[in-house]
Amino acid sequence: MPKSLLEQLPEIVAKGRQQAEKILESIESRHRVQLQTREIVLPARDSAEHDWVTAQARQTRRDVIAPAQGALLDPVQPGLSATPEAPWANRLIYGDNLLAMAALLAGDDTTPSLRGKVDLIYIDPPFDSKADYRTKVTLPGIELEQKPTVIEQFAYSDTWSDGTASYLAMMTPRLILMRELLADTGSIYVHLDWHVGHYVKIVLDEVFGKDNFQNDITWIRTASHNDTTGKYGRTKDSLFFYGKTTNYPFAKQYLPYSKEYIDAEWNLLPSGRYWKSENMLDPQGKMELFEFHGTPARWRTSKEKMEALWNAPQTEVPNSHGRIKLGKNGLPIKRCKITFLDELPGVPLSDVWTDISYVAGGSGQSVNYATQKPEKLIDRIIRTSCPEGGLVADFNGGSGTTAAVAEKLGRRWITTDLGKPACMIMRKRLIDQDAQPFLYQAIGDYQVEAARAMLGRDFRIGDLSQIVLSLYGALPLSPEDSPQRNLGHVTAGGSKTLVLADSPNKLTGTATLKKAIAQRDSLLGGWDRVVVLGWNFEPSIGETITALNDERLEVLVIPPDLMDRLKKKGGLEKLRGSVRFSSLQYLTIHPVERQRSGEQETLMVKLRNYVLLSPEAINLDEANRAKLQAIANAEPLALIEYWAVDPDYDGRVFRSVWQDYRGNTANDGDPLRVVTQATLTVPAKPGARRVCVRVVDVFGFEAEVVTAVAAA
Numbered sequence: 001m002p003k004s005l006l007e008q009l010p011e012i013v014a015k016g017r018q019q020a021e022k023i024l025e026s027i028e029s030r031h032r033v034q035l036q037t038r039e040i041v042l043p044a045r046d047s048a049e050h051d052w053v054t055a056q057a058r059q060t061r062r063d064v065i066a067p068a069q070g071a072l073l074d075p076v077q078p079g080l081s082a083t084p085e086a087p088w089a090n091r092l093i094y095g096d097n098l099l100a101m102a103a104l105l106a107g108d109d110t111t112p113s114l115r116g117k118v119d120l121i122y123i124d125p126p127f128d129s130k131a132d133y134r135t136k137v138t139l140p141g142i143e144l145e146q147k148p149t150v151i152e153q154f155a156y157s158d159t160w161s162d163g164t165a166s167y168l169a170m171m172t173p174r175l176i177l178m179r180e181l182l183a184d185t186g187s188i189y190v191h192l193d194w195h196v197g198h199y200v201k202i203v204l205d206e207v208f209g210k211d212n213f214q215n216d217i218t219w220i221r222t223a224s225h226n227d228t229t230g231k232y233g234r235t236k237d238s239l240f241f242y243g244k245t246t247n248y249p250f251a252k253q254y255l256p257y258s259k260e261y262i263d264a265e266w267n268l269l270p271s272g273r274y275w276k277s278e279n280m281l282d283p284q285g286k287m288e289l290f291e292f293h294g295t296p297a298r299w300r301t302s303k304e305k306m307e308a309l310w311n312a313p314q315t316e317v318p319n320s321h322g323r324i325k326l327g328k329n330g331l332p333i334k335r336c337k338i339t340f341l342d343e344l345p346g347v348p349l350s351d352v353w354t355d356i357s358y359v360a361g362g363s364g365q366s367v368n369y370a371t372q373k374p375e376k377l378i379d380r381i382i383r384t385s386c387p388e389g390g391l392v393a394d395f396n397g398g399s400g401t402t403a404a405v406a407e408k409l410g411r412r413w414i415t416t417d418l419g420k421p422a423c424m425i426m427r428k429r430l431i432d433q434d435a436q437p438f439l440y441q442a443i444g445d446y447q448v449e450a451a452r453a454m455l456g457r458d459f460r461i462g463d464l465s466q467i468v469l470s471l472y473g474a475l476p477l478s479p480e481d482s483p484q485r486n487l488g489h490v491t492a493g494g495s496k497t498l499v500l501a502d503s504p505n506k507l508t509g510t511a512t513l514k515k516a517i518a519q520r521d522s523l524l525g526g527w528d529r530v531v532v533l534g535w536n537f538e539p540s541i542g543e544t545i546t547a548l549n550d551e552r553l554e555v556l557v558i559p560p561d562l563m564d565r566l567k568k569k570g571g572l573e574k575l576r577g578s579v580r581f582s583s584l585q586y587l588t589i590h591p592v593e594r595q596r597s598g599e600q601e602t603l604m605v606k607l608r609n610y611v612l613l614s615p616e617a618i619n620l621d622e623a624n625r626a627k628l629q630a631i632a633n634a635e636p637l638a639l640i641e642y643w644a645v646d647p648d649y650d651g652r653v654f655r656s657v658w659q660d661y662r663g664n665t666a667n668d669g670d671p672l673r674v675v676t677q678a679t680l681t682v683p684a685k686p687g688a689r690r691v692c693v694r695v696v697d698v699f700g701f702e703a704e705v706v707t708a709v710a711a712a
Contacts, residue, residue, distance in 0.1 A: 016172025
């Protein structure tokens with residue numbers, strides 16, 4: 001007979017602790033997980049504005065981040081830096097939150113470990129095992145339904161493969177790492193509903209300690225539904241509130257008084273102010289008897305405080321002196337202290353919240369994200385439990401409400417999500433609200449981490465290359481001819497093809513392609529063709545391929561979910577024949593125009609064409625794929641979701657100082673298309689400028705162009 005969930009719980013928690021302990025041990029090793037800074041975002045959503053470099057408001061923001069620019073993570077070689085610790089910058093991180101937390105705990109050469117540094121964590125993890133998180137993509141004239149990426153599907157199916165037991169196994173190590181990140185004075189709010197909330201509460205008691213549990217907050221998120229056949233309508237969520245210790249900040253919040261209460265208890269003055277008089281007699285009769293302006297009594301406060309009320313500024317309350325109400329005889333009465341309603345904070349907030357509505361689809365706050373939470377909800381939590389200037393983290397970022405509210409309230413923030421659509425929504429939302437500069441980061445060497453999980457911590461890159469070659473259908477070359485074990489060959493129809501599987505912890509670019517061409521022409525007497533299989537690519541890879549103009553060279557993308565698929569399928573043989581290596585997507589632009597006027601110059605950047613990554617790599621059914629192909633042929637630039645410009649690209653970190661995205665009507669009136677031209681005004685500089693343009697398409701794929709622009 002299978003074990004019940006209660007019987008499995010001790011084992012689930014024990015295994016979760018072991019997993020978390022391994023991660024905590026690994027953060028001290030040279031193999032620790034790191035973050036790659038993919039973009040420094042300096043919001044500038046209206047192209048009619050001066051660029052941030054010249055606008056004073058943006059200059060102030062630039063000063064916050066400029067000292068750190070040379071010290072930020074090198075996206076090519078994460079962690080390499082000889083510069084001192086950088087000032088704080090908020091972070092939007094794409095990737096598995098377990099790996100993101102491991103990287104934050106480990107720290108790097110420019111950012112110290114955040115262990116014990118986070119003031120508040122709010123998470124809203126998925127809690128509906130039957131949810132179908134399809135992404136609707138609206139393009140001019142068509143609407144597509146994209147299923148989750150394979151990485152997202154695997155993560156989600158792992159979460160629910162054995163129902164609630166799998167969910168708790170997923171949550172336990174993550175909650176342990178969150179506790180490690182929290183300051184001793186930190187707090188955590190875990191947002192769940194009836195599906196798994198009561199089970200997660202038990203795990204939270206284990207991780208944070210039952211004595212540190214403060215509240216089970218009930219949020220009445222909606223009015224009654226129609227799902228009432230045989231049961232009551234489900235209208236609430238639960239927020240489990242814990243402190244890491246019993247010493248945590250808590251700024252008490254208040255609700256306004258009800259109209260019924262005000263009408264029943266308070267008096268209205270002609271000025272519109274409400275007042276009432278309070279009983280000032282000692283209810284227990286233990287205070288000293290003294291006479292106060294002709295009225296002897298045991299007053300509930302001292303004679304000095306009563307005199308202070310008497311001598312307070314006169315109010316408009318009839319028949320009163322200072323803040324003391326008088327009787328008809330002109331003497332103080334027992335209900336003599338005058339209080340005004342507008343001087344009181346309100347009703348102390350309880351653990352049942354009925355005053356916050358869910359985010360309606362047509363509301364101005366909506367970003368069209370299925371599980372979006374209202375800003376008022378997060379505002380209340382942050383104001384209560386995070387001091388001004390404190391650090392807020394949300395490891396299930398979703399629509400970005402936590403980051404957006406933290407930004408408005410002057411708190412620092414970190415948010416992560418596994419879904420690319422979610423990260424795109426968050427980036428756009430923060431740009432739209434004119435956020436302070438922030439980093440867009442990704443898990444460094446994600447494939448390496450996945451391979452370690454699959455093949456063990458001692459695996460070698462050559463082992464992974466051999467797997468890639470085998471799945472492509474190539475036979476390996478001998479160790480003498482391929483000491484790095486990254487070369488294979490395919491012989492078919494009298495044609496010989498050399499195949500190179502590049503390393504996942506480097507960017508495939510010019511050097512790799514030139515080396516591959518040289519090996520094709522010289523190794524073992526030469527080959528007819530060479531195919532380069534890469535995981536990650538240099539921003540200018542498209543231009544490099546065009547410049548090489550070699551018909552006997554082909555560059556393909558290794559599926560980023562390869563290791564997850566191997567794990568799911570149960571091995572190499574079961575996956576063989578089902579892996580597709582896709583062609584690269586790439587961007588082209590018109591020549592950048594540069595004009596100087598005094599101490600400033602203007603750059604005109606115009607998009608020319610965008611070629612989408614092979615549609616087979618996108619999780620669409622045949623009907624939707626045909627629609628996509630039609631729009632890609634007719635209007636390729638309509639596939640661009642977001643694009644940005646760095647006018648002085650240093651070859652390491654992309655600093656976007658101008659952005660546009662679909663839905664931003666500040667640059668034009670078309671919510672379904674980006675503008676195709678950017679005008680930037682920047683300080684003049686001698687010599688050539690190195691301009692980088694990055695685009696992200698509606699499916700989350702990225703492409704870049706780097707071009708040198710001669711002096712005007």
